[in-house]
Amino acid sequence: MGTYYIGKKETAPQVWKDEPYRRKLYCLISPKLDPGNQDIACGLVDLPEGSQSDFRGHEEGELFFCISGKGHIRLGDEVLPLEANSAIYVPPYVEHQTINDGGGGELQLFFALTPPFGGDRQIIEASKQKVKEDAHEGK
Secondary structure: OOOOOOOOOOOOOEEEEOOOOOEEEEEEEOOOOOOOOOOOEEEEEEEOOOOEOOOEOOOOEEEEEEEEOEEEEEEOOEEEEEEOOOEEEEOOOOOEEEEOOOOOOOEEEEEEEEOOOOHHHHHHHHHHHHHHHHHHOOO
16 A cells, blocks of 8 residues: 555644635645645635635636535536535636525535645645744734
8 A cells, every 4th residue: 555645624734815705725635745646635615604715717627525505606607506515526727716605604615626736735835824923923
C-alpha cells in the first residue's frame, strides 16, 4: 500500500471570507499538505444563510457535493438547486457561484478539484497569514 494523507475539518487550514462573499473555507487534501499527491485537492465550504461565493470559472473541473442545507448553484446563466446529498460537476472554465438564499440553515459543501488549481493553496496561505497576524496581536 502506498502513502496516504488524512485531512480533518478540525485541523485543516481554514480561512473566513468577509462580505460580499461571506463563507468559511477548509482545505482537507492538497499537494501543498501532502507532497506525494499531485492529483487532487478537496475541502469544505460553509456558507451562512444569505451568503454566496464569488462568480468565476477556472481551468480545472470542480465537483460539489452538498452535505447539508439547501441553496443554489449558478452555472453561467443557469441557476440550479442544491440540497443535501446532491452532487454537481462544473466543467473547466464554466463560471459558477454557490448561493445560500436562506431557509435551510448553513449550506455545507464538499468540493474536489482535479487537477488542483490553486484554490487549495490560497486557503492554506491565508490560514498561515491569519495565524501570523493573531500571534503578532497576542491572540
